[in-house]
Amino acid sequence: MDRQAERGRQAEQTEQAEQSGQDGQAEQAGQDGQVERKPARERAERRTAREQVEQRAMRRAVELAAERLGLTGANPTVGCVVLDDRLRVVGEGSHRHDGEPHAEVVALAAAGTRARGGTAVVTLEPCAHTGRTGPCTEALRAAGVARVVYAVADPTPRAGGGAAVLAAAGIATEGGLLAAEATRANRYWLTNATRLRPWVTWKFGATLDGRIAAADGSSRWITSAAARADAHLLRARHGAVLVGAGTVRTDDPHLGVRHGVAGPAPVRVVVAADPSRLPATARVFDGSARTLLAVPERFARAAAPPGAELLPIGPPDSPPDDPPAGSDGGQVDPRALLSALLGLGIRSVLVEGGPRTAARLLAADCVDEAVGHLAPALLGAGPALLGDLGIATIGGALRWEFRAAEPVGPDLRVSVVPVPDLPVPDLPVPDLPGEGAPGEGALVGAGGWTA
Ligand SMILES: NC(=O)C1=CN([C@@H]2O[C@H](COP(=O)(O)OP(=O)(O)OC[C@H]3O[C@@H](n4cnc5c(N)ncnc54)[C@H](OP(=O)(O)O)[C@@H]3O)[C@@H](O)[C@H]2O)C=CC1
Numbered sequence: 494m495d496r497q498a499e500r501g502r503q504a505e506q507t508e509q510a511e512q513s514g515q516d517g518q519a520e521q522a523g524q525d526g527q528v529e530r531k532p533a534r535e536r537a538e539r540r541t542a543r544e545q546v547e548q549r550a551m552r553r554a555v556e557l558a559a560e561r562l563g564l565t566g567a568n569p570t571v572g573c574v575v576l577d578d579r580l581r582v583v584g585e586g587s588h589r590h591d592g593e594p595h596a597e598v599v600a601l602a603a604a605g606t607r608a609r610g611g612t613a614v615v616t617l618e619p620c621a622h623t624g625r626t627g628p629c630t631e632a633l634r635a636a637g638v639a640r641v642v643y644a645v646a647d648p649t650p651r652a653g654g655g656a657a658v659l660a661a662a663g664i665a666t667e668g669g670l671l672a673a674e675a676t677r678a679n680r681y682w683l684t685n686a687t688r689l690r691p692w693v694t695w696k697f698g699a700t701l702d703g704r705i706a707a708a709d710g711s712s713r714w715i716t717s718a719a720a721r722a723d724a725h726l727l728r729a730r731h732g733a734v735l736v737g738a739g740t741v742r743t744d745d746p747h748l749g750v751r752h753g754v755a756g757p758a759p760v761r762v763v764v765a766a767d768p769s770r771l772p773a774t775a776r777v778f779d780g781s782a783r784t785l786l787a788v789p790e791r792f793a794r795a796a797a798p799p800g801a802e803l804l805p806i807g808p809p810d811s812p813p814d815d816p817p818a819g820s821d822g823g824q825v826d827p828r829a830l831l832s833a834l835l836g837l838g839i840r841s842v843l844v845e846g847g848p849r850t851a852a853r854l855l856a857a858d859c860v861d862e863a864v865g866h867l868a869p870a871l872l873g874a875g876p877a878l879l880g881d882l883g884i885a886t887i888g889g890a891l892r893w894e895f896r897a898a899e900p901v902g903p904d905l906r907v908s909v910v911p912v913p914d915l916p917v918p919d920l921p922v923p924d925l926p927g928e929g930a931p932g933e934g935a936l937v938g939a940g941g942w943t944a
């Protein structure tokens with residue numbers, strides 16, 4: 494579906510709905526000979542002013558959601574701003590963690606009675622189900638909200654369909670405002686729901702000539718303290734930090750959150766083709782955080798080093814005790830690994846190398862974003878930041894898109910995403926305005942998802 498055309502259609506329908514309400518009044522008054530129809534220009538100006546306020550409110554709601562990325566447990570990151578009937582901001586809030594009130598409920602509580610007749614602007618279609626908390630559609634109705642503007646349709650069968658429920662309750666409902674921004678703010682949960690795996694960020698620190706260590710293996714430090722603090726912030730916002738056995742052997746990393754960054758310690762995941770080649774004294778096995786040692790299925794009965802749990806990974810969709818011959822080949826299948834991690838409640842993974850581990854994940858199309866800290870340093874020799882992807886000719890290059898590039902201390906932080914990026918959930922298909930009932934102009938969302 495053409496998103497822009499669809500949005501135009503929704504705006505047109507909203508206008509029709511407004512017109513039918515206002516003009517109805519004007520015509521009634523006109524019969525008494527007192528009021529004339531409002532000029533079209535005035536209506537258009539009011540609509541534009543309202544759109545601008547709603548867009549500003551949605552930007553704020555996206556900001557509120559993004560602040561909680563990686564911190565909401567099993568739940569999505571959602572932000573909400575409530576406007577009163579004169580479009581003034583009277584409440585805002587975000588969802589903090591699963592089990593706690595949803596963003597709409599937080600923002601409505603802040604707004605109190607000022608929400609009556611107002612607009613709720615929210616980054617995700619309000620839920621219509623009772624989980625650990627009640628349905629947001631009911632909270633919005635009870636607060637007397639007249640209009641709901643949301644960014645992204647909820648793709649989950651359990652909680653989706655809220656827009657239709659709101660519309661049935663006579664609340665004008667519109668979806669799709671700043672959908673790309675809201676999708677990004679909620680990227681972990683949307684990836685979990687639609688790709689059935691954790692969101693994966695690959696992070697590296699490299700010299701300008703793309704080396705991640707010197708020829709003698711030394712690599713502390715390529716990047717500045719500012720860039721390393723940024724890397725620790727990334728760690729604190731991911732459920733797990735993943736490295737290959739080679740990095741454990743060469744660098745003996747700790748993989749905890751330090752550098753003055755506050756936040757939960759991520760699970761440490763080490764991928765190894767043969768666990769016996771890892772030193773039991775490695776710092777990742779120090780017990781300071783949960784450590785999973787992901788190994789091929791045939792090592793399922795091997796002894797894990799103290800401080801680590803073995804995570805045997807079979808080939809995808811095959812019984813663990815009966816892998817098809819040759820399919821595990823001493824390798825850990827990246828998709829099966831990610832699916833196992835999601836099964837353990839890990840919703841996002843920060844891959845911190847090294848080059849061979851990153852290459853395997855990339856080759857399996859399992860990386861959603863790369864964040865590189867590039868130091869203005871040159872080595873001329875030493876391992877390259879990425880291992881072999883099996884690409885022999887320039888036409889085969891993986892061509893991604895820069896999302897951002899900004900200085901971090903003396904270094905440059907680049908963020909790159911595959912093309913296409915995580916798709917924005919499709920705009921809901923609105924019902925045509927009905928007849929007679931209040932709220933008949935409501936735009937109803939069924940909530941779809943395009944790949
Ligand atoms: N500057 C930076 O940002 C970083 C730099 N580095 C540097 O990288 C270098 C290490 O590179 P490299 O050895 O490639 O490191 P890796 O961490 O990629 O280790 C590769 C090893 O990990 C295991 N492994 C990875 N994926 C799989 C899989 N899917 N299935 C089975 N086993 C898997 C294998 O272990 P096995 O050995 O058991 O076969 C493989 O040999 C070091 O010099 C280090 O300093 C590393 C990380 C970040």
Ligand SMILES: Nc1c(N[C@@H]2O[C@H](COP(=O)(O)O)[C@@H](O)[C@H]2O)[nH]c(=O)[nH]c1=O
Pocket residue numbers: 697698705712713714715716720721724736740744745746747748749845846866
């Ligand atoms: N050398 C290098 C990085 N190396 C990465 O950091 C890991 C060390 O983590 P820790 O032991 O917790 O400090 C190391 O194994 C590798 O994954 N990172 C960077 O941001 N910049 C750098 O210059």
